[in-house]
Amino acid sequence: xxIVTDKGGLLKNIDYARALxxxxxxxxxxxxxxxxTLAQNKALSLTVFAFDQGEGISAHTVTAxxxxxxxxxxxxxxIGGQTVRAKxxxxxxMPEGVPHSLKAExxxxxxxxxxxxxxxxxD
Numbered sequence: 001x002x003i004v005t006d007k008g009g010l011l012k013n014i015d016y017a018r019a020l021x022x023x024x025x026x027x028x029x030x031x032x033x034x035x036x037t038l039a040q041n042k043a044l045s046l047t048v049f050a051f052d053q054g055e056g057i058s059a060h061t062v063t064a065x066x067x068x069x070x071x072x073x074x075x076x077x078x079i080g081g082q083t084v085r086a087k088x089x090x091x092x093x094m095p096e097g098v099p100h101s102l103k104a105e106x107x108x109x110x111x112x113x114x115x116x117x118x119x120x121x122x123d
Contacts, residue, residue, distance in 0.1 A: 011039050023071035023109045026050040033057070045114045051075070056103035064116040066094040073108030077101070 013036050014025065025048045026034045033055050039046040048071075059078070068077065074087045080098040085105070094100045096117075102110075 010041070012037065014038050022048060022111055026109060028052055028107055028109075031055070043116055043118045045112075047112045047114075048109065049112060050109045051102070051104035051107065053104050053107050057101055059099045059101040061097060061099045062114070063096055064114045065096050066100070067113040067115070068092045068094070068102075069111045069113075071109040071111060073104070074106045075108045075110065076103045076105050078103075 014020065025038075026036050028034070028050045029052065031052055033052070034050040036048045037045065038048065051073075068075075068086070069091045070086045070088050072088050074085065077084045077086060077092050077094070077100065079092075079094050079100045084092050086092050088108075
């Protein structure tokens with residue numbers, strides 16, 4: 001049986017039925033941040049990022065919780081004025097409504113999961 005890899009489902013930009021290393025889904029590019037969205041809807045988004053050294057995302061606030069898994073390298077993540085340094089294999093959770101920013105002290109890759117409240121779906 002042939003596996004369809006572009007079925008127009010909830011996931012995108014990734015093959016189905018294939019073992020993949022998440023950190024290999026994006027490559028570093030000098031002087032920039034590279035991203036690849038794997039899923040995005042009203043309830044969640046799932047994105048892989050690669051940050052060149054010195055690059056980052058400026059402080060912002062969202063109405064969602066965020067979960068970052070560092071896949072490679074090291075990052076400084078500031079949440080509500082507190083800086084957390086995280087390295088490959090570690091995760092950092094960021095609460096909704098609290099300003100946060102990220103900076104690559106060394107090149108790093110991360111998997112970002114953003115979870116939003118959707119009317120009718122809360123417990």
